[in-house]
Amino acid sequence: MTARVALVTGGTGGIGTAICRKLAAMGHKVATNYRNEEKARAWQAQMRAEGVEVVLARGDVSSPEDAEAMVREVERQLGPVEILVNNAGITRDTTFHRMTALQWQEVINTNLNSCFNVTRPVIEGMRERKWGRIVQISSINGQKGQYGQANYAASKAGMHGFTISLAQENAKFGITVNTVSPGYTATDMVMAVPEPVREKIVAQIPVGRLGLPEEIAYAVAFFIPDEAAWITGANLSVNGGQYMGW
Numbered sequence: 001m002t003a004r005v006a007l008v009t010g011g012t013g014g015i016g017t018a019i020c021r022k023l024a025a026m027g028h029k030v031a032t033n034y035r036n037e038e039k040a041r042a043w044q045a046q047m048r049a050e051g052v053e054v055v056l057a058r059g060d061v062s063s064p065e066d067a068e069a070m071v072r073e074v075e076r077q078l079g080p081v082e083i084l085v086n087n088a089g090i091t092r093d094t095t096f097h098r099m100t101a102l103q104w105q106e107v108i109n110t111n112l113n114s115c116f117n118v119t120r121p122v123i124e125g126m127r128e129r130k131w132g133r134i135v136q137i138s139s140i141n142g143q144k145g146q147y148g149q150a151n152y153a154a155s156k157a158g159m160h161g162f163t164i165s166l167a168q169e170n171a172k173f174g175i176t177v178n179t180v181s182p183g184y185t186a187t188d189m190v191m192a193v194p195e196p197v198r199e200k201i202v203a204q205i206p207v208g209r210l211g212l213p214e215e216i217a218y219a220v221a222f223f224i225p226d227e228a229a230w231i232t233g234a235n236l237s238v239n240g241g242q243y244m245g246w
């Protein structure tokens with residue numbers, strides 16, 4: 001397989017780390033962003049100890065200026081970005097009647113506006129080179145909605161609307177755009193949920209357990225090779241059977 005340059009946003013998080021490992025194992029050159037340099041360097045050193053090299057570029061994905069600077073830094077270190085995984089995301093859960101404008105805006109800016117901010121600086125180059133892979137990491141809760149997550153579900157549903165529009169606009173340019181919608185995966189984000197709530201969640205998953213970050217990374221990897229060139233605009237559910245809408 002041709003070695004490509006991949007940018008994974010939020011690569012230092014639970015799912016992002018697994019995606020970085022997987023893309024590196026496929027032979028690609030991988031980069032991610034950071035906001036806290038000390039934390040990111042420690043993560044990079046841990047990855048290096050495993051034999052996984054990941055380039056770091058500073059940037060908050062909720063800022064268009066930061067995102068553009070981050071992409072240019074990755075290009076400077078590795079070359080043009082050919083694979084983009086929009087993975088960085090946050091939650092600010094509360095029922096809508098208690099939700100503040102800040103809780104709404106932080107989630108929309110980080111999860112959805114980030115897709116504009118990071119994809120915009122890479123798309124023209126992909127179109128010129130006539131090859132690209134863009135994968136959005138959405139969520140089961142963007143597909144089915146979730147009590148206490150109006151902000152998060154709106155941002156995640158919006159990501160797939162972004163996917164299917166970009167897929168149409170860029171299909172003729174060798175660029176595929178797809179969404180992976182994970183269900184509840186055993187990362188810090190989910191392990192922060194109180195255990196009794198987590199037990200209730202697991203009870204709703206037919207496979208009977210939380211997902212593993214590696215299982216989400218496997219789904220992302222599926223969209224990358226040349227053999228996947230005819231798959232665009234898809235929303236791949238990876239959720240242990242918890243939601244089977246189509």
Ligand SMILES: NC(=O)c1ccc[n+]([C@@H]2O[C@H](COP(=O)([O-])OP(=O)(O)OC[C@H]3O[C@@H](n4cnc5c(N)ncnc54)[C@H](OP(=O)(O)O)[C@@H]3O)[C@@H](O)[C@H]2O)c1
Nearest residue numbers: 010012013014015060061087088089139182184185187189
């Ligand atoms: N875990 C699940 O069960 C689950 C299920 C469905 C979907 N997802 C989605 O999967 C993605 C990854 O989730 P995760 O569980 O791996 O979360 P995580 O461990 O909390 O990691 C999130 C990553 O995003 C980065 N990030 C957050 N806000 C950022 C910003 N404004 N600018 C740049 N980077 C930012 C974080 O960096 P810092 O260290 O700087 O904060 C971190 O690297 C998210 O989009 C999430 O919504 C997760």
